[in-house]
Amino acid sequence: MMKHGITRKLLFTGMMLAALVPLGLSAAEPEDVIKYRKNVMKAIGGHTSAAAAIVQGKVDYKAHLAEHARALQVLTKDIPALFPKDSDFGDTEAKDAVWTKRADFEKAAKNARTKVEAFAKAVQGGNQQAMAASFKDMGEGCKGCHKDFRKEEK
Numbered sequence: 001m002m003k004h005g006i007t008r009k010l011l012f013t014g015m016m017l018a019a020l021v022p023l024g025l026s027a028a029e030p031e032d033v034i035k036y037r038k039n040v041m042k043a044i045g046g047h048t049s050a051a052a053a054i055v056q057g058k059v060d061y062k063a064h065l066a067e068h069a070r071a072l073q074v075l076t077k078d079i080p081a082l083f084p085k086d087s088d089f090g091d092t093e094a095k096d097a098v099w100t101k102r103a104d105f106e107k108a109a110k111n112a113r114t115k116v117e118a119f120a121k122a123v124q125g126g127n128q129q130a131m132a133a134s135f136k137d138m139g140e141g142c143k144g145c146h147k148d149f150r151k152e153e154k
Contacts, residue, residue, distance in 0.1 A: 030087045037082040038092075040075055047071045048142070051119075055135045065131075069120040072138075076116045079109040079145075093151045101148075108145040115141035 028036075051068040053059045083098050083105070098105050115138040122134035 031090060033082075033084060033087045034090055034092050037087070037094075040082060041093075044072065044075045044142075047075070048139070051135065052139075055132055065123050066120075069116075069123040072116045073120050076109075076113045079113065080106050095149050095151055098149050105145075105149050108148060112138075112141040112145050 047068045050061075051065060051072070054061050054065045054068070080102075083094060085099070088094065088096065088099050115134075119131070119134040119138040122130040125131075
């Protein structure tokens with residue numbers, strides 16, 4: 001009986017914390033959002049580069065490819081959320097078009113996400129040719145978004 005009460009209290013506490021998390025996120029300072037966004041984008045780049053080395057046969061870590069694909073799925077789940085209103089200043093590589101052409105940005109991000117999903121599915125299938133083709137397609141999806149919505153690298 002006592003165990004059941006503790007479980008209920010823990011469940012209630014967990015639910016309350018989960019309900020409060022969005023409040024904490026919405027109160028984030030824009031500078032912190034920009035830093036977070038940049039770190040997520042660096043992580044996407046890191047997993048993409050690691051996956052490229054595997055897909056291209058430059059390294060023999062085939063057992064890691066599924067993990068990189070899964071990480072890319074998680075990291076690209078909602079890219080537009082990384083670019084909230086009022087995070088369009090300072091040390092950011094995002095072009096103004098992210099905010100001024102929001103529908104186009106969201107469409108490009110969704111396209112990139114769809115291509116990441118296709119790559120992850122190809123990795124699960126295990127066919128090397130399908131993985132290579134899907135990886136290339138995923139790269140084109142990322143480039144499409146960067147072309148219109150990312151400032152040129154310095």
